[in-house]
Structure formats: structure tokens, C-alpha cells
Amino acid sequence: MAKLLYSGTVSLDGFLAGPDGDMSWATPHLGPNPEIDDLIGRIGALLVGRRTFGGDDPYRDDPERAGKAFGGGWSGPQFVLTHRPPATAAPDVTFVTELAEGVAAASAAAGDGYVNVLGADVARQCLRAGLLDELLFCVAPVLLGDGVRIFDQPGVPAVRLERLSVTAVPHVTNLWYRVLR
Template sequence: MTNVTADLMMSLDGCIAGPNAGVGNPGGDGGAALHAWMAGLASWRERQGLSGGAHNRDSEIVGEWFDATGAVVMGRTMFDSGEKFWGDNPPFRTPVFILTHRPRPAEVKQGGTTYTFVTDGVHGALDQARAAAGTRNVDIAGGAATVQQYLRAGLLDELQLHVLPLLFGEGLRLFDHLGVLHQELEPLRVVHTPNATHLKYRVVTPRTT
């Protein structure tokens, strides 16, 4: 069964990027600290075409996320921020659907990644991603505004947060701009490691008003 998921690193005060995040500074000021814990994991290194790395609970959780994902949806700002960094062999290894108001021809990259630029909104991108994912999940990769759109539309089935022991004070907060939202979440798993606390939820009542 295809689930629509979002899997994000977050500070203890709810930020998924530091202050001044933008195309030239995708993680925001200090935002690299949210992702540094993944760099030494075996599952992450394998996805980058590298060998070695730690085989631990963190690596297992990240590997489960990668293995379960059959297609990715992201916003145009996230794509513009990461395109140069990802290069010709991006780490997704699946079809990626980019929400945009600026059409662009589809692109085929190495390793199974394709980029398709979708101009008909969150539902159109999700329909295409579901078709591409088969029985695997569609991952709403970000950024924050894109995840917020899917939350407001009641389209998210599962949410996994990797909460880092960091306080940003200011930055890009995941749960801003949701309006009046009534969504009950069922806890599926809590895993605490020295690196992060991994929280996984199922959305029980995806309703908006």
C-alpha cells in the first residue's frame, strides 16, 4: 500500500532550517547541524555511493526510509537549492516530482533519479508520484511550505521526525502557517539514540476547516 509520508530532521524547538534559509543558503545559518548525524551512517553513505559507515539503530531507521520510498515530491525552492549540490547522480534513486509555477522539461539523471516539473499543484504532483511509486511510499521531502501544504490538504498519512538536541531560537519552523488544523496523530514508534530521538506518527483524522 502506498503511504504519503514526510521524514524530516528538526530541532527541539521545531526548526527544519536555521535563520536566513534560501536558495543560496538551503539549511539556513547553522542548519548543517541538523543533518551532520547522518553523514557517518552506513545507509546514508551507501545512498551516496560510498562505503563504510556505522551500522546502528540510526542507520536502520534511515535505511528503512530510503527502502520504503518509491517517489519523491518537493517544492521548487528545495530543488533550486539542492540541484547543484546533488549533481548528475542525485541520492534519490527514484522519480522526483517538483512543484513549480515555472515549467521545465523533464530530466533523467544517473542512478534511477528523474525530475518531473509539475505545474498543476499538490494534488497533481501526488497523483503522478503515486503512479510512479507503485506499492512503495511517496515521500514529501520539503521544504517546510510544501509539507505544510500537504498537511493542510489532509494528504499526509505518516510523519516521521528526527528530533536533534538543538535549539535554534529562530529559523524555518515546520508547523507554522497551518491555519486552523484538526489532525489527530497516532504514535507508531519512539526510538531514542545518542544522535536523535526518532518519532513516527500516523495521521488518524486528516481533516481541515
């Protein structure tokens, strides 16, 4: 059975993206990371937010890697959650309009692998709905001060987590948690 995992590079002050969704700040922190390399091989499908799919990409200035999941390190089925599906689909991409539909389709496609959630809004929706199983943050040693916070949900009850692992590589510290229910 697939597990839903949110993974992403975040600043030390909790920002996933800079102002206007700018992800270019993360590029210097995306170097070799054995934990991420291992994870990529266990991802069976992606559940992606429309904004992330449409361009919030730390590799957008690199023609070889732009628009590709994990900079081209992963390929497979993607399910994009959007209220406005485009008229034409991209290869291996299915556009879905409901969270439950997207989670079900991505989970079926992932089999026993992970459904990797990409995009702050989709991650918040999954967490609020009690669907996220795990969180993996690659914490970069930078303070952005402004931008898109990963879990900015005023008024939402605290979510308890169990630490699974902490690993450090030269450019980030990986923090992996299980969501407790």
C-alpha cells in the same frame, strides 16, 4: 497503494531549516540511522518543494552528496512542485504546477511504496489538504531559535496524530506518527 510520508530532521524547537533556509545545521545529525536506512528502501518516489530541490540541502558543502536525495542514498522518480518549471528537466525529475497533480503522479510512480514529501511548504500543503498519511521526525538535540518552522500554520485546526514508534540513535530521536483523520 502509496502512502504520503513527510520525513525530515528537525531541531528540538521545531525548525526544519535555519535562517534563509540554511540546512547546514543538520549535517552533524545525519549519521547512521537504521530506521532511515530501512525507510529509504521503501520509498518509491519523492514529492519535493522547489526550494528544497533548488538547494536547501544539508550536504551542499559535500560534492559527493550535494543535490542527491538522502545524500545519494536514494534514487528514483522525483516530482517537484513549482509555479515556475524550468525550461530543461533533470533526469528522473518531473516538474508539476498543481499539488493534486504532483501527488497523483508521485503516488502512481511509488506503487505500494512511500511517496516521501520533502520541503516544509509542500508538507504543509499536503497536511492542509488531508493528504499526508504519516510523519517521521528525526529530532536533533539542538535549539536553533530561528528559521523555517516545519508546521507553522496559525489558525489551522489541530491535527491529531497516533504514535507509531520512537527510536533513539546517538545523534537524533526518531518520532514516527500516523495522521488521524
